[in-house]
Amino acid sequence: MRNMLSKLADKILLENIEKNQFTDYRKLGLDSIKLLNKDQIDKLASINIKTLEDLSNHWMDTNKISEQCDIKLSLLEKISASCRILIRGKNIEVSDEVKLILAGLDNSGKSSIISLLKRKKPLLEIHREINNLPPTTGLMREEIDLSGLSIRLWELGGQEQYRTQYLKEPEMYFLDSHTLIFVLDIQNQKRFEESLAYMKSLIELLKFLELPFPFQIFLHKADPNIDLIAYKTQLDENIKNIVRETGWKVPEEIYLTSIFDPASITSAFTNLLSRLVPIKTWIEESLVNIAIANKSPFCAILNSDTLVYLGMYSAFTHDHTEKLKQIVLRNLHKINPSEEFFLIIEQKELDKKPVYIGFTDVTINHRKFIYSAVYTSKRDAITNLDRDKLSPILQEDIGKEIEFLRISMVSAPRMLA
Numbered sequence: 001m002r003n004m005l006s007k008l009a010d011k012i013l014l015e016n017i018e019k020n021q022f023t024d025y026r027k028l029g030l031d032s033i034k035l036l037n038k039d040q041i042d043k044l045a046s047i048n049i050k051t052l053e054d055l056s057n058h059w060m061d062t063n064k065i066s067e068q069c070d071i072k073l074s075l076l077e078k079i080s081a082s083c084r085i086l087i088r089g090k091n092i093e094v095s096d097e098v099k100l101i102l103a104g105l106d107n108s109g110k111s112s113i114i115s116l117l118k119r120k121k122p123l124l125e126i127h128r129e130i131n132n133l134p135p136t137t138g139l140m141r142e143e144i145d146l147s148g149l150s151i152r153l154w155e156l157g158g159q160e161q162y163r164t165q166y167l168k169e170p171e172m173y174f175l176d177s178h179t180l181i182f183v184l185d186i187q188n189q190k191r192f193e194e195s196l197a198y199m200k201s202l203i204e205l206l207k208f209l210e211l212p213f214p215f216q217i218f219l220h221k222a223d224p225n226i227d228l229i230a231y232k233t234q235l236d237e238n239i240k241n242i243v244r245e246t247g248w249k250v251p252e253e254i255y256l257t258s259i260f261d262p263a264s265i266t267s268a269f270t271n272l273l274s275r276l277v278p279i280k281t282w283i284e285e286s287l288v289n290i291a292i293a294n295k296s297p298f299c300a301i302l303n304s305d306t307l308v309y310l311g312m313y314s315a316f317t318h319d320h321t322e323k324l325k326q327i328v329l330r331n332l333h334k335i336n337p338s339e340e341f342f343l344i345i346e347q348k349e350l351d352k353k354p355v356y357i358g359f360t361d362v363t364i365n366h367r368k369f370i371y372s373a374v375y376t377s378k379r380d381a382i383t384n385l386d387r388d389k390l391s392p393i394l395q396e397d398i399g400k401e402i403e404f405l406r407i408s409m410v411s412a413p414r415m416l417a
């Protein structure tokens with residue numbers, strides 16, 4: 001936060017102004033703002049706006065002031081928001097909770113996405129509910145629990161009158177957020193231009209205000225069985241152009257989502273959340289302990305359905321680990337996960353030395369996973385793989401994290417291209 005404030009101060013204030021965490025920006029004169037010329041500063045002074053505080057207090061009148069003082073409205077709004085952030089910045093509490101913002105035009109599907117994430121009811125009922133959702137009035141705050149993680153979701157209602165509000169008062173919405181999810185209705189081609197213009201103005205503003213959190217784009221209503229390749233290609237291109245024009249760092253991901261494919265939404269969320277919370281690291285740390293306890297230099301937890309590799313620990317070099325991973329994944333094909341109980345041992349060679357790979361079934365969160373351990377020398381050791389002992393340890397150590405990651409891993413973001 002402090003870093004963001006000092007960057008913002010550097011951006012709008014002249015070099016000779018002292019900027020540090022103790023600076024009280026309120027009484028600073030407008031002549032310290034480098035983005036205003038003398039003529040504009042004089043005009044502002046003539047209507048009694050002389051300090052950063054004065055400008056902050058008049059945020060309601062930016063349209064009028066812009067005309068009176070001949071300052072471009074977009075520039076005045078940015079300066080005004082910057083002043084408010086600098087003045088309030090020191091007192092803003094930064095929460096440890098994850099806060100995500102959903103923005104996008106009205107009717108793009110933001111509330112529907114939230115309803116789906118919150119769902120405790122059968123899908124059919126949720127779909128019925130979603131069909132009758134009223135437009136969101138202004139800001140809607142929700143708190144959801146995703147496998148034990150508490151997530152604050154803020155939906156910015158997309159009707160035009162609200163959109164201008166967020167751009168005018170960005171400090172009220174964006175300051176302590178972790179990610180902005182921009183939702184675009186991929187079925188409504190008529191509104192692509194309007195939607196992209198809104199997205200661009202948000203990106204420009206966040207960039208100016210030094211709020212460089214990840215910007216994720218959901219091309220929503222990408223319902224199964226609808227061919228949207230042409231639109232997807234067009235939007236990808238447009239988004240790339242916007243990113244280039246604004247100089248924003250490339251959005252981390254563009255997702256195709258639909259409420260008729262719930263996994264597309266949960267996977268997009270878990271994917272973007274796994275970047276924000278250290279779930280993967282927790283799993284890997286726990287696996288280190290489990291591997292050590294089992295005297296195995298390598299272990300992995302896998303999901304046989306999708307051949308997804310969930311995590312592993314290795315005492316080998318990176319190169320060796322990669323090779324082992326490939327061997328483990330290739331052998332996974334041979335396993336029939338419906339088998340009631342199995343312990344499969346394979347002897348393989350790695351760099352001309354024998355390695356023994358064991359696979360056994362383990363249950364985590366009532367689901368069957370495959371635990372694989374690799375031993376280098378003793379074949380005997382592998383017979384010690386005891387799933388009845390392993391399952392409770394795994395459940396205890398990584399049950400929650402697995403559940404959370406699983407959703408994202410089982411169905412990786414659905415991309416048409």
Ligand SMILES: Nc1nc2c(ncn2[C@@H]2O[C@H](COP(=O)(O)OP(=O)(O)OP(=O)(O)O)[C@@H](O)[C@H]2O)c(=O)[nH]1
Pocket residue numbers: 104105106107108109110111112113130131132133134135136137156157158159220221222223257258259260
């Ligand atoms: N076909 C299809 N329709 C969807 C999907 N998601 C939402 N909808 C429909 O889109 C309409 C608008 O959804 P909302 O979630 O209310 O839109 P919103 O973005 O919250 O709109 P505002 O609150 O006004 O900003 C609803 O009638 C939903 O049924 C989807 O994935 N596919």
Ligand SMILES: [Mg+2]
Pocket residue numbers: 110111112134135136155157158
């Ligand atoms: Mg809504």
